[in-house]
Amino acid sequence: xxxxxxxxxxxxxxxxxxLFEYHLERLVEEDFLWEPAAHCWTVxxxxxxxxxxxxxxTEPDPVPVPTIAWLSWHIGWWxxxxxxxAAGRTPRERTEVVWPGSGRAAVEWLRGLRAxxxxxxxxxTDAELDAAAPFPWQGGPARTVADTAAxxxxxxxxxxxxxxxxxxxxxxxxxxxxxxxTGERG
Numbered sequence: 321x322x323x324x325x326x327x328x329x330x331x332x333x334x335x336x337x338x339l340f341e342y343h344l345e346r347l348v349e350e351d352f353l354w355e356p357a358a359h360c361w362t363v364x365x366x367x368x369x370x371x372x373x374x375x376x377x378t379e380p381d382p383v384p385v386p387t388i389a390w391l392s393w394h395i396g397w398w399x400x401x402x403x404x405x406a407a408g409r410t411p412r413e414r415t416e417v418v419w420p421g422s423g424r425a426a427v428e429w430l431r432g433l434r435a436x437x438x439x440x441x442x443x444x445t446d447a448e449l450d451a452a453a454p455f456p457w458q459g460g461p462a463r464t465v466a467d468t469a470a471x472x473x474x475x476x477x478x479x480x481x482x483x484x485x486x487x488x489x490x491x492x493x494x495x496x497x498x499x500x501x502t503g504e505r506g
Contacts, residue, residue, distance in 0.1 A: 325449055329469045330441045336473050337434055340480035343487055344427050352389040352423040354490050362387040363419040371419035388486050392426040393419040395479050398456070399433045402472055405455040406440045406465070441469065 353362060361374040361384040373393045374384070386394070397417040404411040420426050449466040456471060457463045 324446070325466055326441065326444050326446075329466070329473065330438075332473045333437070333441060333469075333476075336477045336480065340476065340483075343480065343484040344430070347388065347423055347427065347483075347487060349423045351487055351490055352392070352426065353387055354486070355385075355387055356486060356489060357385040360385050360387060361390045363389045363393055371421050372415075373419065375414070386482070386486075388483050389419055389423070389426065391479055391483050391486070392423075392430060393417065395476070396426075396429055396433065398475060399430075399437065399472065402455055402468060403433065403436050403440060405453070405468070406437075411455065437472065444469070 355362060359382065363371045363373050366372045371389075371393075373390055396419075397412075397414055400417060401411045420429050444465065449464060449469070451465050453463050453465045453468040455468060457467075
């Protein structure tokens with residue numbers, strides 16, 4: 321049975337989300353700001369009380385280990401920007417995207433982005449999938465909206481795996497006597 325590219329992208333997205341949801345359902349508040357290493361990126365309150373991410377214009381070497389809070393902010397930023405492009409809205413700037421302030425709020429934010437992206441995927445036609453896509457590729461894109469949808473799936477899967485690994489690492493560390501964990505085995 322032949323399926324359309326949109327249906328294939330949607331099935332891939334749904335599978336990726338199901339794998340992500342496995343970890344989202346098991347996260348506890350303490351997981352989000354847990355710093356797994358000394359060299360770490362997280363989110364912090366700025367002078368106005370907003371939760372803003374650690375950031376460098378040029379990727380540092382070595383790359384800092386992100387917290388789950390930072391990763392959830394990162395997903396919200398790139399996914400929100402992708403949705404802006406898909407909807408024809410002016411894309412939000414990175415500095416405009418703040419972390420919601422709690423793990424529960426971050427999970428609900430991500431679930432809202434899932435619903436928004438699902439609606440994007442459901443409405444795409446073959447002609448729209450073939451249209452040039454400026455995001456995430458800048459300047460004279462040779463990529464299509466289908467490439468963007470595939471990139472969203474791949475980026476989400478990567479970030480979901482990172483969050484899942486951090487969750488499991490924190491649980492395993494707690495099980496070995498570290499404070500503040502569930503001792504869950506993965």
